[in-house]
Amino acid sequence: MKKVPTEIYYNEPLFKLTQPERMAAEILVSIWSVLFTVTAVILLLSTWPLLRWIGALMFLFVLDGIVHLWSGNESLGNIARKRKANLDDFFTPAARRVLVSAYGRAATFGGDPLLYVGLDLVLNPGVREALLRMDVEPKEIEAKFKEKVSKSLTGKKLARNEIAQKMTELAGAASNQALSSARLFIEPADVFAGLRDLRGESTDSIFDLFEIESGDLERALIFGRFRRTFGPRRLPSALGGFRSEPFGIRHRYMNRAWTARPTPVLDRFSVDLTDLARAGRAGFLINHEDEYDRLLDTISRPNRPNAILVGEPGVGKETIVGHLASMISQDEVPAPLFDKRLVSLDMSALMSNADQAELEARVKAVFSEIYAAGNIILFVPDIHNLTKTAGGKGLSASDILIPYLTSNDFPTIATTYPKEYKQFIEPNNSFADAFQVINVRELDQDEAERVLVYDSLLLEQSYRIKISYAAIKAAVQVAHRYFGDKKLPSSADDLLKEALADASHRQSKILKAEDVIAIAERRIHIPIHRPGQEEAQTLLNLEQTIHERLIDQEQAVTAVARALREYRSGLSRKGGPIATFLFVGPTGVGKTELAKILASVQFGSEDSMVRFDMSEYQDKQSIYRFIGSPDGSVSGELTDRIIERPYSLVLLDEFEKANSEILNIFLQVFDDGRLTDNMGRVADFQNTIIIATSNAHSDIINSSLNAGESMEEIADYLKRKLTDIFRPELLNRFSGIIIFKSLSPNDLKSIAKLQVKELAASLKESQDIELECDDQALALLVELGYDPAFGARPLRGVISDKLKSVLAEKILSGDIQKGEKITIIAQGKEFSFAAAE
Amino acid sequence: MLSYLAQRFWQGLTRFLRHWYRDGFRQIASRTFEVLASLDQVFALKVNFRLFFTPLYQDRSIIGYILGFFFRFSRVLVGGILYLIILTAGAGVYLIWAALPVFILYKIIVNLP
Numbered sequence: 013m014k015k016v017p018t019e020i021y022y023n024e025p026l027f028k029l030t031q032p033e034r035m036a037a038e039i040l041v042s043i044w045s046v047l048f049t050v051t052a053v054i055l056l057l058s059t060w061p062l063l064r065w066i067g068a069l070m071f072l073f074v075l076d077g078i079v080h081l082w083s084g085n086e087s088l089g090n091i092a093r094k095r096k097a098n099l100d101d102f103f104t105p106a107a108r109r110v111l112v113s114a115y116g117r118a119a120t121f122g123g124d125p126l127l128y129v130g131l132d133l134v135l136n137p138g139v140r141e142a143l144l145r146m147d148v149e150p151k152e153i154e155a156k157f158k159e160k161v162s163k164s165l166t167g168k169k170l171a172r173n174e175i176a177q178k179m180t181e182l183a184g185a186a187s188n189q190a191l192s193s194a195r196l197f198i199e200p201a202d203v204f205a206g207l208r209d210l211r212g213e214s215t216d217s218i219f220d221l222f223e224i225e226s227g228d229l230e231r232a233l234i235f236g237r238f239r240r241t242f243g244p245r246r247l248p249s250a251l252g253g254f255r256s257e258p259f260g261i262r263h264r265y266m267n268r269a270w271t272a273r274p275t276p277v278l279d280r281f282s283v284d285l286t287d288l289a290r291a292g293r294a295g296f297l298i299n300h301e302d303e304y305d306r307l308l309d310t311i312s313r314p315n316r317p318n319a320i321l322v323g324e325p326g327v328g329k330e331t332i333v334g335h336l337a338s339m340i341s342q343d344e345v346p347a348p349l350f351d352k353r354l355v356s357l358d359m360s361a362l363m364s365n366a367d368q369a370e371l372e373a374r375v376k377a378v379f380s381e382i383y384a385a386g387n388i389i390l391f392v393p394d395i396h397n398l399t400k401t402a403g404g405k406g407l408s409a410s411d412i413l414i415p416y417l418t419s420n421d422f423p424t425i426a427t428t429y430p431k432e433y434k435q436f437i438e439p440n441n442s443f444a445d446a447f448q449v450i451n452v453r454e455l456d457q458d459e460a461e462r463v464l465v466y467d468s469l470l471l472e473q474s475y476r477i478k479i480s481y482a483a484i485k486a487a488v489q490v491a492h493r494y495f496g497d498k499k500l501p502s503s504a505d506d507l508l509k510e511a512l513a514d515a516s517h518r519q520s521k522i523l524k525a526e527d528v529i530a531i532a533e534r535r536i537h538i539p540i541h542r543p544g545q546e547e548a549q550t551l552l553n554l555e556q557t558i559h560e561r562l563i564d565q566e567q568a569v570t571a572v573a574r575a576l577r578e579y580r581s582g583l584s585r586k587g588g589p590i591a592t593f594l595f596v597g598p599t600g601v602g603k604t605e606l607a608k609i610l611a612s613v614q615f616g617s618e619d620s621m622v623r624f625d626m627s628e629y630q631d632k633q634s635i636y637r638f639i640g641s642p643d644g645s646v647s648g649e650l651t652d653r654i655i656e657r658p659y660s661l662v663l664l665d666e667f668e669k670a671n672s673e674i675l676n677i678f679l680q681v682f683d684d685g686r687l688t689d690n691m692g693r694v695a696d697f698q699n700t701i702i703i704a705t706s707n708a709h710s711d712i713i714n715s716s717l718n719a720g721e722s723m724e725e726i727a728d729y730l731k732r733k734l735t736d737i738f739r740p741e742l743l744n745r746f747s748g749i750i751i752f753k754s755l756s757p758n759d760l761k762s763i764a765k766l767q768v769k770e771l772a773a774s775l776k777e778s779q780d781i782e783l784e785c786d787d788q789a790l791a792l793l794v795e796l797g798y799d800p801a802f803g804a805r806p807l808r809g810v811i812s813d814k815l816k817s818v819l820a821e822k823i824l825s826g827d828i829q830k831g832e833k834i835t836i837i838a839q840g841k842e843f844s845f846a847a848a849e
Numbered sequence: 850m851l852s853y854l855a856q857r858f859w860q861g862l863t864r865f866l867r868h869w870y871r872d873g874f875r876q877i878a879s880r881t882f883e884v885l886a887s888l889d890q891v892f893a894l895k896v897n898f899r900l901f902f903t904p905l906y907q908d909r910s911i912i913g914y915i916l917g918f919f920f921r922f923s924r925v926l927v928g929g930i931l932y933l934i935i936l937t938a939g940a941g942v943y944l945i946w947a948a949l950p951v952f953i954l955y956k957i958i959v960n961l962p
Binding site for chain 2: 024025028030036037040041061062065066068072073076077079080085116267268269270271272273341348351384386
């Protein structure tokens with residue numbers, strides 16, 4: 013018969029009373045409780061039998077009241093059994109008091125009852141702990157609630173039925189929270205979480221201000237709740253997987269039916285997971301319930317009771333197996349699995365120090381024992397390692413083992429990764445047919461956070477460091493974004509543990525989000541943290557900083573500075589590089605120089621720049637120098653570099669000279685920010701700036717400038733002309749095509765000044781000699797170093813020939829001493845060096 | 850207000866009866882079965898009863914069958930007696946529990962002048 017769903021409503025009798033009646037009723041109830049208790053005690057101690065027995069009966073009521081002092085009238089577990097359920101019966105007295113008090117104040121003084129609820133609850137211990145975990149100072153949020161309450165008092169006073177309606181909605185939301193957390197009663201923390209779930213209410217703005225999201229709050233509340241419900245002794249010693257300790261675990265090879273047989277050989281080459289589970293060394297399962305249920309169904313069936321768990325590293329395959337061991341030890345499994353042992357085969361132990369004959373003998377002995385015992389479920393982790401050695405001369409381990417594993421005579425559980433499954437197991441028909449595939453998916457971020465919250469309870473015990481909820485969230489977000497080689501939740505778990513170890517080393521008592529981010533940055537060399545004041549100033553003044561070393565080219569400098577500011581404020585386009593630029597212009601005008609300056613100013617050093625002279629990649633085969641050759645003999649210079657240092661500046665000089673096949677690989681890089689190398693590794697370009705330089709059609713720039721055209725007109729025309737050289741789809745993928753104009757003599761003079769300044773700085777550092785250059789000397793440098801065809805390049809040569817080499821000779825011959833002050837003077841077409849007086 | 854107070858009084862009474870009898874029964878039954886479950890880890894009464902004539906260690910010789918029978922018989926016997934004691938004790942605890950208020954009421958009535 014179909015069960016009628018329970019009709020749920022909320023009816024708090026106190027709401028029907030006026031404020032004075034409510035107060036009187038509560039006082040009377042309190043007085044009655046005290047009087048009743050006192051009377052019961054007095055009567056119980058009386059010498060008169062009748063009174064004593066009356067006292068005894070009353071005392072039973074008192075005892076019942078004391079035992080259930082913090083409980084609701086009814087437990088939420090009974091709700092489904094009732095036809096009609098009043099939510100008021102499921103509230104704890106503390107939670108009920110909050111709602112009644114809020115109702116009373118709203119009815120008497122006005123204001124929003126939900127704000128009163130929030131105000132009362134922020135100081136509740138469970139809520140307080142959750143807020144502190146979320147780095148929210150309870151006093152600050154309390155102040156905000158007070159402020160909003162004051163404001164709401166000036167508004168229209170709600171009618172009693174409107175207040176009751178709000179309380180009903182809140183009661184519903186709170187009950188949903190309590191039910192989803194499998195609580196016995198609706199507690200104050202559930203009411204607070206329910207408050208967050210009510211959208212479009214006055215409390216929204218406060219929660220938004222403190223960045224408190226429903227899911228986050230619900231998970232943060234676990235901290236306080238779990239510790240109160242389970243004492244530290246009842247927490248398992250590991251969450252997921254096992255903490256395996258070889259000593260002190262009692263080994264039980266015999267089943268309770270005594271129909272099994274001892275397995276001494278198997279015991280040598282395996283670990284009994286049910287023993288570990290019995291000793292409390294196995295954790296409990298959070299998420300992956302579907303996969304677990306499917307596993308149970310598969311290994312319980314009479315035919316083909318073999319399952320293979322397929323999933324990326326770290327998704328939780330071992331956790332599922334560990335949970336199964338735990339359930340078997342508690343008899344919470346279907347009948348076919350009852351009283352069995354779950355045993356993990358240690359392949360490396362089995363194969364170590366064994367020649368062919370020895371290996372065959374061992375395998376035969378192990379599996380004979382498994383058949384004889386009849387109570388073994390075999391677990392083979394990373395089963396693809398077996399199949400990799402299949403075939404070839406003579407029998408390998410896999411050739412010996414696979415027939416046993418696929419025999420269907422006993423349940424077998426295996427694990428592998430998706431790629432290895434496709435490559436090594438799927439092609440082997442008998443192997444693939446023998447196992448039921450169960451795909452274990454990666455947890456999403458919410459699920460991973462939940463797992464880590466529970467894990468944190470255990471880690472806090474080991475490390476004696478409090479873990480903030482923000483640290484957990486940061487670990488999950490950062491691991492998901494930057495550590496894709498391992499999946500959630502393991503990647504986040506590893507990061508959290510590394511951060512804890514570091515915090516323990518620093519003797520810190522609390523682990524914050526910044527600590528986790530700092531550890532991640534150390535690993536991947538990408539700035540993840542929010543820019544501090546100093547960095548923010550640097551970014552805001554980036555153009556100025558660049559112009560200290562680069563003359564003119566405003567458009568280019570502004571474009572790259574803007575791209576970096578967007579990146580560091582989290583606004584850059586996701587799924588592609590930070591920015592991709594094509595710098596077009598004549599030679600020697602600063603295209604490469606800008607890239608070098610950017611690398612040193614923003615990326616840390618010029619070493620963060622990876623430079624490729626594309627004129628060296630003119631043939632098709634040279635693509636392998638970028639991504640590696642298929643046979644692995646040549647490694648990918650580009651992909652290796654980006655995998656090693658994801659936060660880099662990539663400079664592709666003379667871009668137009670590269671082979672067109674090579675240019676094509678950049679289509680994917682510019683679009684998706686990813687490139688796969690010869691070994692299947694993915695280089696992530698999402699934290700790179702890519703600058704391609706080209707001299708193509710640069711002659712147009714000067715002639716157009718001379719003809720009086722503006723830079724915008726030249727830029728438009730040049731971009732259209734560039735389609736002669738580059739494919740339109742490649743040009744379209746650049747964030748910006750920046751035109752570099754030729755340098756004027758004034759620009760040259762500024763560049764000359766900069767370069768002389770560099771020379772002076774180097775001289776001061778090495779020889780403690782001060783160097784100055786007068787204006788005529790500068791003008792002479794410009795005259796000698798200026799060539800419209802080559803830009804500023806000849807200037808460096810002139811400085812080297814006319815200044816550096818001469819200075820070097822004078823220093824070595826003693827004509828210029830340490831500590832002297834020298835001025836460079838122009839004499840005709842030559843330079844002289846005068847000592848200052 | 851009077852109806853509210855009356856409702857509270859009535860709720861207190863029904864809550865006591867619910868806690869004492871329904872929840873009390875559930876608690877005592879639950880604890881009793883927990884004890885039985887932990888004992889079953891040792892005695893495995895149900896399993897041994899089901900496999901009463903199955904030899905130990907799959908030793909299918911005459912000796913194996915005879916030993917198996919005697920072993921299982923003694924386990925079932927000892928386990929059965931122990932389980933019976935535990936169940937009886939559990940039932941007894943509940944009966945005492947349930948009877949306590951009734952007993953007190955009886956004593957009140959008996960001692961009335």
